[in-house]
Amino acid sequence: MSDTHAQTVRFVRQEMMPERAPPIREAGAVKWLRENLFSSWLNAILTLVSLYAVYYILSHVLPWMVFGIWDANSLTECRAVRDELYGENASVACWAVLADRWQQLMFGFYPSEFYWRPVLAVVVFLVALGPILFSGFPRQAIWFSAASPFLMYLLLWGGTIWGPLVVIVGFVIGVVAFQLLAKVAGNIVGGLASIILPILFWLFAAGPLASALAAALPIGLTFVPSDDFGGFMLSFIIGIAGITLSLPLGILLALGRQSDLFIINKVSVAFIEIIRGVPLIVWLFTASLLLNYFLPPGTNFDLMLRVIIMVTFFASAYIAEVVRGGLAALPRGQYEAADALGLDYAKSMRLIILPQALKISIPGIVNTFIGLFKDTTLVVFIGLLDPIGLSNAIRATTDWNGIYWELFVFIGLLFFICCFGMGRYSLWLERKLQTGHR
Amino acid sequence: MTKKIILGALAVAGLSAGAAAAATLDDVKARGNLNCGVTTGLTGFAAPDANGVWEGFDVGVCRAVAAAVFGDPMAVEFTPTTGQTRFTALSSGEIDMLARNTTWTFTRDVDLKFEFTGVNYYDGQGFMVPKALGVSSAKDLDGATVCIQTGTTTELNLADYFRANNISYEPVPIETNAEAQQQYLANACDVYTTDASGLAATRATFENPGDHVVLPEIISKEPLGPLVRHGDSEWGDIVRWTLNALIVAEELGVTSANIDELVAGTNNPEINRLLGTEGELGPMLGLETDWAVNAIKAGGNYGELFEKNIGENTPIGLSRGLNAQWTDGGLLYAPPFR
Known part of the structure; x- marks a missing residue:
């Protein structure tokens, strides 16, 4: 057998050929380049043109950024340093404005000896986010998240510790009232009592109680008025408050719009359509200008609070429509299944409908949040000094008049980091909750 | 036009609110600081420095008024206002006075129910x-x-x-x-x-x-000046005469440098009346007798304020021009302190 071919064929390979590297054109970087960048003449030309465009932009922008001057006290000084280093009229950034004013861009007019307070508030916020956004945290950590808004308020505004505590007591009253009355008199009475009793408490008892406690035991931090807030701190506070408050409100509105109860349905529809049908800037002007006339003279209703309320309403109208889209996307069978299990409305929504509807709505909700966060810069038109407003104010000093791009690049970068972070989280959450319905 | 009507309507509404809360001076004193409206930033006139302290020519007027009332030029809360929000902020009582390079015009004075208390800069x-x-x-x-x-x-x-x-x-x-x-x-x-x-x-x-x-x-013609609400002439008088005190101080040669010597008493009766060593001008306004001393010490007299913020030695480099004293061929002409 083995010698069959030995006579007929001159050479037979007895062992396997050693593996050889693939041709250079079909492997590694060259293959990737050929397939993705130079697959045809047209693509090759387009690639070269794009490369040139990228090079052209970077060759102008990078030196401008990298060789920027960090150490100067005014634009004139910046230009003098530049002339010395790079010659007349070289195009380099003057980052010195950021070195000089970055604290103002971050904190506005917040007293500098208390900068640790907003910084600590950010830490509290990030820690509180953990249990809400990620599932790996111990269950009890959610209590810290629930307490964090009060802690952050105390850190940012300061004042007596008793104010936030008394507000918490109001919530406790609500929960206790519901627990007690729901057993005795049913869910509806319990629900109403859990809303009305805390409101009565906050309106009539909370103020005197807090001041009495503050007089007896003056513990707290130095009070900082909202007028001193500015810069990114202002954008963050408005943005975060708007985001956290608008989500629950938006879900309620979406459910209200789906409701069969006439009044609830029509009120929700009217709220959503009116708020959504008017530009945000108009609502901001309403908050800053018109409300002054309707409130009794002498009442000092904090402008920042008014803005937060308006931004929250505006975002919640959008969230409501996004969530309604999620609700509408659920098959009818899910509602029927919930009914068939004998669940009441609250339970069927909480356990069956909303988890699915919200999962579908995640991209839309995060989209609205990103929009809301960027819209906070509109407050510049009502005279609040957010980063854009501060950039105008900084330009108005004789030191820095005439400086533009450096400030806008910095502001843009900070907003990009926040918005990009939100976008990434939403993608991650979508992948995590993917259960293969598609 | 529509805008004007809306502003007018707002101002009328504001007047009723303002009238209810008369006696701005009492409110200011009770609050412990002056709420002054300024621009969100205009070179030389109002801008915050790196520490957040407002500076500028308009800001100087606010500080002088605060000094006249409290003796402390820093007792001012500055409210940045935009071109749209400035008038409502004033008429709704959010601010006590507006010093925001605002041109004195007929409609603003009459139709919007404001009171211009003088001119601190003649522009054009x-x-x-x-x-x-x-x-x-x-x-x-x-x-x-x-x-x-x-x-x-x-x-x-x-x-x-x-x-x-x-x-x-x-x-x-x-x-x-x-x-x-x-x-x-x-x-x-x-x-x-x-x-x-x-x-x-x-x-x-x-x-x-x-x-x-x-x-x-x-x-x-753009006469820029501080303004207050209609309906509280006493408060308007305080702002008006504080500005006049700054102007007349320059005319009489009273500066923040020599004021401490002059307070001891001079041969010029008008200086004495201005500085409160003679007569009772301060109490007539409801202020202390040394109100003008404090106002002038706050940032100097009119000329000093001008030189420090917008004058020829600053990067802005404005010459006095129309804003010189009447004795130097300008338009600044403060009524006598008598």
């Missing part, structure tokens, strides 16, 4: 052109493209001026001064027009200020 609209254009008079600007801020009186003044001189122009609408600077430097327009003080401040920031000239024509 001017033109800036690149030297290379070879223009020496605004009348040579036929067919020019003009960068102009929309919705301001400057826009109307410009239209009036060019029509009266029968020459044409092409407007390039811009929103803010910062935008205007960029557009002008990028040659998007041949001419930039705004208040002369603003032109000077803008020109000072250019890399090569010498390449640009401000034309000699001033085409409008």
Whole structure:
């Protein structure tokens, strides 16, 4: 057998050929380049043109950024340093404005000896986010998240510790009232009592109680008025408050719009359509200008609070429509299944409908949040000094008049980091909750 | 027009609110600080420094009033206002006075129910052109493209001026001064027009200020001054006479440097009355006798304020011009302290 071919064929390979590297054109970087960048003449030309465009932009922008001057006290000084280093009229950034004013861009007019307070508030916020956004945290950590808004308020505004505590007591009253009355008199009475009793408490008892406690035991931090807030701190506070408050409100509105109860349905529809049908800037002007006339003279209703309320309403109208889209996307069978299990409305929504509807709505909700966060810069038109407003104010000093791009690049970068972070989280959450319905 | 009606309606509504809360001085004293409306930022007139302390020529007026009332120039809360929010902020009582380079006009004084308490800067609209254009008079600007801020009186003044001189122009609408600077430097327009003080401040920031000239024509009157609400003349008097005290102090040679000597008593009875060593002018306003001393010490007299914030030794480099004392051929003429 083995010698069959030995006579007929001159050479037979007895062992396997050693593996050889693939041709250079079909492997590694060259293959990737050929397939993705130079697959045809047209693509090759387009690639070269794009490369040139990228090079052209970077060759102008990078030196401008990298060789920027960090150490100067005014634009004139910046230009003098530049002339010395790079010659007349070289195009380099003057980052010195950021070195000089970055604290103002971050904190506005917040007293500098208390900068640790907003910084600590950010830490509290990030820690509180953990249990809400990620599932790996111990269950009890959610209590810290629930307490964090009060802690952050105390850190940012300061004042007596008793104010936030008394507000918490109001919530406790609500929960206790519901627990007690729901057993005795049913869910509806319990629900109403859990809303009305805390409101009565906050309106009539909370103020005197807090001041009495503050007089007896003056513990707290130095009070900082909202007028001193500015810069990114202002954008963050408005943005975060708007985001956290608008989500629950938006879900309620979406459910209200789906409701069969006439009044609830029509009120929700009217709220959503009116708020959504008017530009945000108009609502901001309403908050800053018109409300002054309707409130009794002498009442000092904090402008920042008014803005937060308006931004929250505006975002919640959008969230409501996004969530309604999620609700509408659920098959009818899910509602029927919930009914068939004998669940009441609250339970069927909480356990069956909303988890699915919200999962579908995640991209839309995060989209609205990103929009809301960027819209906070509109407050510049009502005279609040957010980063854009501060950039105008900084330009108005004789030191820095005439400086533009450096400030806008910095502001843009900070907003990009926040918005990009939100976008990434939403993608991650979508992948995590993917259960293969598609 | 619609805007004017809305503003008017708001102001009327504000008047009723304002009248209910009369006696601004008592409110201010009870609060412990003065709420003063300023711009969100205008070079030389109002801007926060790196520590967040407001500085500028308009700010100086606020500080003088605070010093006259409390003896402390820092007892001021500054409320940044925009062109849209300034009048409602004042008429709704959010601020006690507005010192925001606001032009004194008939409608603002009468229709919007405000009280202008004097003029702290006489401004006027001017033109800036690149030297290379070879223009020496605004009348040579036929067919020019003009960068102009929309919705301001400057826009109307410009239209009036060019029509009266029968020459044409092409407007390039811009929103803010910062935008205007960029557009002008990028040659998007041949001419930039705004208040002369603003032109000077803008020109000072250019890399090569010498390449640009401000034309000699001033085409409008822009008397800028602090204002208060109608309905509380006592408070208006305090603001008016604090400003007058600063002006008259310069006229009489009272400066923040020599005021401590002069308080001891002088041979000039008017200085004595101003500084409260003679007569009872302060208590007539409801203030201490040394109110004017405090006001002048806050940032100096009118001339000192001017030199420190917008004068010839600052980058803005404005000359006194119309804002010189009447004795020097200017328009500053404070009534006597008697």
